[in-house]
Amino acid sequence: MKKITYFILIVLSFLELSCKKFLDETNPNNITLGNYFKTENDFNLAVNGAYNQLRGLYNSRSAWTMGEMRSDNTHYDYKSSDQAVATVNRCAVADFLDDKFNNQTPPKWNAGFNTISAANVIIDHIDDITLPDASRNSILGQAKFIRALAYFDLVRYYGGLPIYPRAPLTRAETYVARSSVQEVYNLIIADATDAAAMLGAPAFPQTGRATKGAALTLLGDVYMSLKKYDLAEQVLKQVTGMGYTLFPNYGDAFQLANKNGRESVFEIQFNTALAVPQANVEGSVYNFLPRMVNTTVVTGVNFNNVTTVGGFNTPTQDLISSYEAGDQRLDASIAIAEGTFNATDDFTATAVKSVVGYTAPAGKVGRPFPKKFLHTHTIGGQTNDNWPVYRYAETLLLLAESLNEQNKGGEALPYLNAVRSRAFGNATANITSTDQTVLRAAILKERRAELAFENKRWLDLVRTGNAITVMNAFGVKQKVLYSYLQTGSYNVTQNRLLFPIPNAEILLNEKLTQNEGY
Structure with a gap:
């Protein structure tokens, strides 16, 4: 966010000085945000750039450090001779010893706002040229989906955020205070709703771009986080009629040949065949x-x-x-x-x-x-795997959860058991209880098994109100296993459910306030 903001401010300053010193006209040979978008392809390239920013948000060291190592799913190999700052700080996140100076969590914040900035440029300039309605809807729908996805990720990790409804062009627009969590969610819901209305249903094989199914799944996930279970049910049921299906075997969902396949709702794209x-x-x-x-x-x-x-x-x-x-x-x-x-x-x-x-x-x-x-x-370090953000299995589990939370356990079972039947190879392990408490625990456990290492576990524990109890109990077991853990580790309190706002951002923007406990 800072890099893009600085660039915009530098461009503005240069243009202002140039106009005063030479002419009141902009040099037509200079490329600015005001004259860049001349063709539909220019917008498509900008959309590609916005997708690229999602890599740093959903598939990076900060993503799995905060989404998995923070939870009871994963830990780390302790190496006494490696006490480099990055290593120590990453371990601190897992051990609940991180603070506002930690250097492993700010990359998620930066990637999120870089993504938002990239999407905002598209949204701000979509009407710079006349586009066919279908093209305009596709471009704008993708940009709004990307912005909603970025804000949704950030609000769950950091709480209230600065809201940028458009790309900031002045210092006053750049350095703004945090909005409330509800205000952030209002923007996310508006964007995801618009995206769902503008984007087309998935066509298989998919291209990797956002679709109506992806936007509706995102919207359903948002409603689940807000405990608006009836609304989540409404949108998630629409997704079940869009042609998605589970692969016969669980491992098939991650095979390279099945990238963007029928189980994929949205995934981050990687391709080793590209020029760079x-x-x-x-x-x-x-x-x-x-x-x-x-x-x-x-x-x-x-x-x-x-x-x-x-x-x-x-x-x-x-x-x-x-x-x-x-x-x-x-x-x-x-x-x-x-x-x-x-x-x-x-x-x-x-x-x-x-x-x-x-x-x-x-x-x-x-x-x-x-x-x-x-x-x-x-080539070492280059596996060519995509990174799953939403798979159809999660859509089914979200739908099952939304129904159970409305005391519709009988209606929830088919969606839950569709996932379990695939996992066990038959229906013998299907769950039959419709008791809400039993099903609530079963669905959370199912999400853990189904979505392991997809950066969902910590968010699930927080969303379901289980983080403090589960992680404190887990910490007790960890301290028995590992003598290197500090006495103060795994002291999980309400304040630890959010991560600290990066200290560099607080220093840069005096209007930002820090999360409690940091």
């Missing part, structure tokens, strides 16, 4: 593996992830133990790197084993890692 591959690749799994000088045994590619900071987002035994017997998602989501740690806590893998029923043999260590994002690739 380093900007278009997904390699998060290398962060999730243990630190290894050579990753060949696990990835098939010789890559040193010791220096690129492996050893994070490690599946916890608490998560592994939570899977029911026969749940195929366990083996599809997690694998074991078998080998040994050396004296400096780096790992040498000798085999990859199934996590199901695994027991390490004598002299070996079994280190779990998220498997669902690891697929055949040829």
Whole structure:
């Protein structure tokens, strides 16, 4: 946000000085926001740029640090010799010891507002030229979906936010106070509603662009966060009639051949075939593996992830133990790197084993890692996986939850059991109870198994009111397992349900206030 704002202010200052010193006319050869958009393709390129900003928001180290490591799903490999600032700060987020100076959480804030800025430029200038109605709706609908998605992510992690209904062009428009959480949600709902009205239904195979189905799923998720369950039901039921379906096997949803397939509602796009591959690749799994000088045994590619900071987002035994017997998602989501740690806590893998029923043999260590994002690739750190934001399985679980919260347990069961039947390969594990309390716990557990490592768990714990109880209890178990944890870790209070506003933003904008407890 700061970089884009500075650029705009510099451009404005330059234009003002140029006009005063030379002419009152703008040089027609200079490209400015006022004359850039001349064709439909210019808008399409801008939309592509806005999608690109989502990578830093939904698929980055801050995203999985805050969405998974903050929860009971994942932890980290402690390395006593690696106490670099970034490492210590990332571990602090997992241990609830982070503060306003932490350098691992601000990238999410920055990426979110960069995304909002990119979307705002499109929204502000959509009427600079005359576009066919279909093109205008598509472009504007995508921009509003992207802006809503960014604000929705940020408000859940940070609370009230500065609202920018248009790209700020002056200092006064840039440095604004935080709006209330409800005001932010009002903007999100308006944008998502507009997007749903403007965008077309999905056509398969999909292109990766936002559709009506994606906008409605986002809107349903928003209503669930606001506990407006009847409204969530209304919009999510529309999605069930749009041609989405679950792949027969859980692991199929993450195969490269199935990117943007019938189970995909919206995913962040990556493509190693593009001209600038380093900007278009997904390699998060290398962060999730243990630190290894050579990753060949696990990835098939010789890559040193010791220096690129492996050893994070490690599946916890608490998560592994939570899977029911026969749940195929366990083996599809997690694998074991078998080998040994050396004296400096780096790992040498000798085999990859199934996590199901695994027991390490004598002299070996079994280190779990998220498997669902690891697929055949040829260059280390470049797996070509897309990153799921919404899958149809989540749409079904959100719908089941919305119905259960309205005491419609009988209506909720088919949607819940559609997900479970796929997970277990048959209907024998279907849930039959319609008791609201029983189903509430079952749906939360189902979301944990279905959406593991997709950066949903922490948000789910907060949204359902379980974060404080679950994470304090989890912390007690963690301290028994790991002697390196500090006494004050896992002291989870109400204030810890939000992250601190980055201190640099507070210093830059005196109108911003910090979240309580930081």
